[in-house]
Each structure stands twice: as C-alpha cells, then as structure tokens.
Amino acid sequence: MNKACDVLVVGAGPVGLTLANLLGQQGVDVLVVEREHELIDYPRAVGIDDEALRVMQTAGLVDEVLPHTIPDQKIYMINGDRMILAEVNPTTREFGWPRRNGFVQPLVDRVLLAGLDRFPNAAVRFGAEVVDLSEDADGVLATLANGETVRARYVVAAEGGSSPTRKRLGISFEGETRPTDGIVIDVANDPIGTPHAVFGGDPARSYASIALPHGIRRWEFTLFEDEGEADVEDDAFVFGLLAPHVHDPSELDIIRRRVYRHHARVAGRFRHGRIFLAGDAAHVMPVVGGQGWNSGIRDAFNLGWKLAAVVKGLAADGLLDTYETERLGHVTQMVAVSLQMAKEMTDHDPQKAAERDRIAAGRTPEEREAQKRQAFKPQPKFDRGVVVHTPLPVSKSLPDRDVPRLAGTIFPQPTATDADGVEMLLDDATGQGWRILTWNNDPTAFLSAPRRAALDRLGARLVQVVPKAQLPWARKQATAGITVVGDLGGESGLQAWFDARPVGAVVLRPDHVIAAECLAQELDDVLARVLEAARAA
Known part of the structure; x- marks a missing residue:
C-alpha cells in the first residue's frame, strides 16, 4: 500500500475513530492505521459525558451510541465505613444530553468504526504499524512495518499513552505515575443490580463498583506494591477482593481481569510541524475523574473542524496552532482535578483518610450541592485561539449588570x-x-x-x-x-x-x-x- 491521503490517523481507538468520522463528514480523505488486527475488546473507560454525546450527535452517531449507555448515572463516594462523603448527580441538560452516563466503551468503539462506512473518502487498515514519519514542506511520509508508505498532508497520532510517535518526536510527557497499580474486574450478569456507581475510599483498600449497560458490573481495586500480575491471575486472590461485595465470588461470571497503572501526564507540545498528538498520546489522567476518554473526544472535536478547514483551503495553516493553544490549558486542569480526586479516594494512610472524612462531614449544604452538580469539573473556556472577546456594551437600553463574558465557552443546546x-x-x-x-x-x-x-x-x-x-x-x-x-x-x-x-x-x-x-x-x-x-x- 503506497497511498496518499489528506490526513493519516495513527490509532483506531475512540479518538482516532471520532476524528476520522468528523473528517469523513467534511469530505476530507482520511486513512486510519492500527497496528493491532482488530479493535480492543476489553472495556477501559466507563463514563461518557454530555459534551462527548454532543460530539456523537454532531457526527451523526448518537442514536447508535445511546443504547450502550446508562443516562444520569449517580456516583456515591463513600469511606471505609460506607458513610457517604459526596454524591455526584448532575441533572442538567445544558448541552442537550445527560452530564454523566455509564457506557461500554468497546461497543461504542464499534459504532465509531461502523460509522466510517458512510464515507467513501474514509478508510481503516488494521495490522498496519507506523515505524517512521518523515516530514517535509508539503506533507509527511509514513513508513509501515511491512515497508509500504503513506503520503499525507497531516498526521494525527492517537495511539495511546505509550505513543511511539510522541517518543519518536522527542516530545516530553511530564507528570507522575502512582507507585501502585490497580486491577479491573468485569463481571457479566451483574450480581448487585443497582444502577449507580460507588467509589470507596477505604484506607484498607480503595475500590470502585460501577454498574454498566447490558448487565455488566465493573470492580476496580487498588493493588499494593507487593501485588501484581501473578496475583491477578490467582482466583483465590481475586475472590478475596470481591468477598466483601458479593455473597459468593466463585459463582460470578467474570469476563476479564486486567492490571492498569495510574498516570497523570501531559505532553509538552500537541503539535510538531504537520504532526499532532491527540487523546492519551497527548495526556493521561487517573480514572477516578472519568474524564480521560472524554478529554480525547474533545481533542478530536477541536482538531477536526480545523484540519478540515485547512485541507479544503478555507483557512490558513496557522489555524492549526490554535489546537494546542486551546486544548493544552484545559486538559492540564482536568489532569490536576483527576489526580487530586484519585489521591483523596485511593490514599491508604488512615490519618489522611480520617481528615478527608472530617472535611466531608463539615461541608455546608451549598458545598454538597456544588459537588452534586459536578461543579468541580473544569468547563472549557478559551482566552486565546479562535475567540474574540468584546467589551460589555454601554447602552441605556441595557441594565447595568456585572455578567461574565461567555466567548470561548460552549453554547448551550436547549x-x-x-x-x-x-x-x-x-x-x-x-x-x-x-x-x-x-x-x-x-x-x-x-x-x-x-x-x-x-x-x-x-x-x-x-x-x-x-x-x-x-x-x-x-x-x-x-x-x-x-x-x-x-x-x-x-x-x-x-x-x-x-x-x-x-x-x-x-x-x-x-x-x-x-x-x-x-x-x-x-x-x-x-x-x-x-x-x-x-x-x-
């Protein structure tokens, strides 16, 4: 395959597939290459928010995505004694969709992949690994592991947190990796059967128990430093983790069990000439905040319309600089919030946990309501980029009110x-x-x-x-x-x-x-x- 295209997307994960759908809609010739031979079939993310559902609406796929969601999924954050520290239950429809939704990522990924069949100008190739990228004034030449090449005007690397492209370009990935891993256990025929999610900040061992669509239950447990892959494969160890949650763990229909690592990192740059980083290749964050997947979808949405405009000759290349300008600041905030939440809920120091519980018990009704609304989640607001800030108009036809300017924020969707x-x-x-x-x-x-x-x-x-x-x-x-x-x-x-x-x-x-x-x-x-x-x- 010695091929030419407008945009080459490296990685057929949710970010790459979303971007390809958005570009396909605009008539851009886009090719997605994925080194694996099929879509990853195990769940990773479990929450999709209102902004991401609006992106699915824009891409014309929301009706296919919704059957794989639990709308308005409530979260209870509790301590080791099951006392509720906080309730997260935003009921707003500001952007047209529920703000919090449980979902099954592999099924939504399949929707995104099938969506590309609508566009003759969009294609996906599995089993195709990019091993080199060579850039010149007119484009990028990508070399695949089998020696074939793809010539593209622009390349978007969306191949995950270990991004070979980011490493090849020498782009930094500053932040931290938590000293302990976690284990994910997915179970069919949900033995709990309630619709909400619970995050347990138990200093003995933190955990999460999350209802997912189609009768799936997700458990996540923090592992200690002396625990690892071998323990995860041991039924006795896994059953011991689950024993406080269900009557008989041995009767559970376990779909899969996997070890994962907690990272909180942001790339030093999101653009290198004609090559862009998106999704986990550009930023990773702890899972507690539920914003890693959604942040990647925001990347695709921000970059997609800009790439289409430049490729179609409707805008100059300088427009693409605003991708990093607009996304870097917001995602840095999101990583910081997710990391703080992870530390609060997974810290195994009993004294720190007791202090957290004391602070939670002393919150005012207004503070609890703010938590319920998910006010801690940073909303995108761009001070620079494709945004024009105008002064408050002075007119006797208007009341004198001190109201915030909303340029750079997302417009509501009633x-x-x-x-x-x-x-x-x-x-x-x-x-x-x-x-x-x-x-x-x-x-x-x-x-x-x-x-x-x-x-x-x-x-x-x-x-x-x-x-x-x-x-x-x-x-x-x-x-x-x-x-x-x-x-x-x-x-x-x-x-x-x-x-x-x-x-x-x-x-x-x-x-x-x-x-x-x-x-x-x-x-x-x-x-x-x-x-x-x-x-x-």
Whole structure:
C-alpha cells in the first residue's frame, strides 16, 4: 500500500475513530492505521459525558451510541465505613444530553468504526504499524512495518499513552505515575443490580463498583506494591477482593481481569510541524475523574473542524496552532482535578483518610450541592485561539449588570423547533458548522457583502431565533438562506439566555464554542475579527 491521503490517523481507538468520522463528514480523505488486527475488546473507560454525546450527535452517531449507555448515572463516594462523603448527580441538560452516563466503551468503539462506512473518502487498515514519519514542506511520509508508505498532508497520532510517535518526536510527557497499580474486574450478569456507581475510599483498600449497560458490573481495586500480575491471575486472590461485595465470588461470571497503572501526564507540545498528538498520546489522567476518554473526544472535536478547514483551503495553516493553544490549558486542569480526586479516594494512610472524612462531614449544604452538580469539573473556556472577546456594551437600553463574558465557552443546546414547529435539539434545528445566531432579527440586515461572501465560503448558517409564537410570521418573512428556529421559552430556553446577556448576536464555531458575542449592530465588525482569528481564506 503506497497511498496518499489528506490526513493519516495513527490509532483506531475512540479518538482516532471520532476524528476520522468528523473528517469523513467534511469530505476530507482520511486513512486510519492500527497496528493491532482488530479493535480492543476489553472495556477501559466507563463514563461518557454530555459534551462527548454532543460530539456523537454532531457526527451523526448518537442514536447508535445511546443504547450502550446508562443516562444520569449517580456516583456515591463513600469511606471505609460506607458513610457517604459526596454524591455526584448532575441533572442538567445544558448541552442537550445527560452530564454523566455509564457506557461500554468497546461497543461504542464499534459504532465509531461502523460509522466510517458512510464515507467513501474514509478508510481503516488494521495490522498496519507506523515505524517512521518523515516530514517535509508539503506533507509527511509514513513508513509501515511491512515497508509500504503513506503520503499525507497531516498526521494525527492517537495511539495511546505509550505513543511511539510522541517518543519518536522527542516530545516530553511530564507528570507522575502512582507507585501502585490497580486491577479491573468485569463481571457479566451483574450480581448487585443497582444502577449507580460507588467509589470507596477505604484506607484498607480503595475500590470502585460501577454498574454498566447490558448487565455488566465493573470492580476496580487498588493493588499494593507487593501485588501484581501473578496475583491477578490467582482466583483465590481475586475472590478475596470481591468477598466483601458479593455473597459468593466463585459463582460470578467474570469476563476479564486486567492490571492498569495510574498516570497523570501531559505532553509538552500537541503539535510538531504537520504532526499532532491527540487523546492519551497527548495526556493521561487517573480514572477516578472519568474524564480521560472524554478529554480525547474533545481533542478530536477541536482538531477536526480545523484540519478540515485547512485541507479544503478555507483557512490558513496557522489555524492549526490554535489546537494546542486551546486544548493544552484545559486538559492540564482536568489532569490536576483527576489526580487530586484519585489521591483523596485511593490514599491508604488512615490519618489522611480520617481528615478527608472530617472535611466531608463539615461541608455546608451549598458545598454538597456544588459537588452534586459536578461543579468541580473544569468547563472549557478559551482566552486565546479562535475567540474574540468584546467589551460589555454601554447602552441605556441595557441594565447595568456585572455578567461574565461567555466567548470561548460552549453554547448551550436547549430543545427548540424548526421553522415548521417540530421540536428537536438546537443543533439539529440549526444544522452543524459555523452559525450566526441573532435573537428576533434577520442576521443579513447586519452583514456586509464581504462578510456574507466569507460566510458562504465557510458554509455557515444564518439563524434567526424567534419565540415559537412568531414562527408562522417569521417563516413567511424570512430572507432566502435564513434558518428560522423557534424558542420554547422557559428557564433553559434561548430567550432566557439572551435575557441574561447584554448581546443580541452570537457567532458559533463548528465545535459549538462561542467565538464571539455582541450587539446586533456590532455583528459585522466583530465577525470580521472572528474570521481573522480563524485564518479564514
């Protein structure tokens, strides 16, 4: 196989497959190569969040993913005496989906792999190991173990935490590896049968017990320094771990048992010329936070639309620099939070555990509610990159309120309607890609001819949001090319969002991030700045 493609993705894990689906949608010629001969069949991640489900929605695969999830899965963090230290149960639908969901990763990986069959410009090759990458001014030449080559304009390495590509490029991977390993035990015919997850911060031996879809139960136990692979293969040892949890461990239908290591590391760079790192190749974190898989999906979403824009000639190569600019800071925060959670729940020092319990018992109702909402989870917020920060407008038509600016954050996804009044999630009503949303206004009234032409090149959608009651009138009066969306009202509706903000127009990127917000009259000038930040051609 001596082949040429636009983007070569190294690694057919969830990050590489998600990226390939997003590129395939955009008509980019993408090839995924995987050194293994089939998808990994053992579960690794067990939690998928609302941001990742929105990515699956964008990729057109969410309906196939949902059957392998447990929506709104509650977590109880308890101590050695089973006292509840914290309850995590966010019920928000801010981004259109449950914030916490249990899932079976191998089945979702299969959905992602099958999704590529939709695109004649996307392909996967298993049993293909990349052994060398040689870059020049026009692209990258990848050499496979069998001597064949692939010529690509860009390469994305998503081949896991031990990434040969990262090592080959000499990119640092700073952080720490915890001194003790863990064991994962997956059991069919769940003997517990409850839907929630429990994280046990027992100083005698920390553990997790997690309900998964399709009757699977996951247990994870911390191993001590004198325990390892040989113990994991010993039934007596494994049954001893499980004995405090079930009546008779010997009757369990154990699917698999595996040893894993706790890492907390971030690559020094996410870009090296035409080569990018994504997912575990760029960052790894302890499993307690449940954000390793989701962070990799965020990488794919951020990088995907930018690669597509550059490959299709819609943006200059400099746009790709913003991938690291935007993702590095947020994922560093996520690693730190996950590491802190891991230390709190897996520390076997009885005195430290007692201090943790004392602090938990003294939390105020407000602090407990914040934990329940998962307020400890850092939300992406970009200060730099493809984002334009505008000052608060000064107008006597606006109340003087000290409200945070939301450029660089993810725009919410309430239920809305299309122009015919059919209810659906906002992204389905507007369509995907670049979007300009204006409240109750025709956005074309505020856009110059050059700006309209630039938006047309990007395939951007101009969206007029009106109260549902106005739909019959707005639909008849709408300018050609305008997408009319009906707002359903209520606290989570779009009118409520605009009510709380001193803005009447929002520019949304293809990854649903707010590129800019402004008054309607400022839209043309602000959009010009956004297009400049996006290196639009």
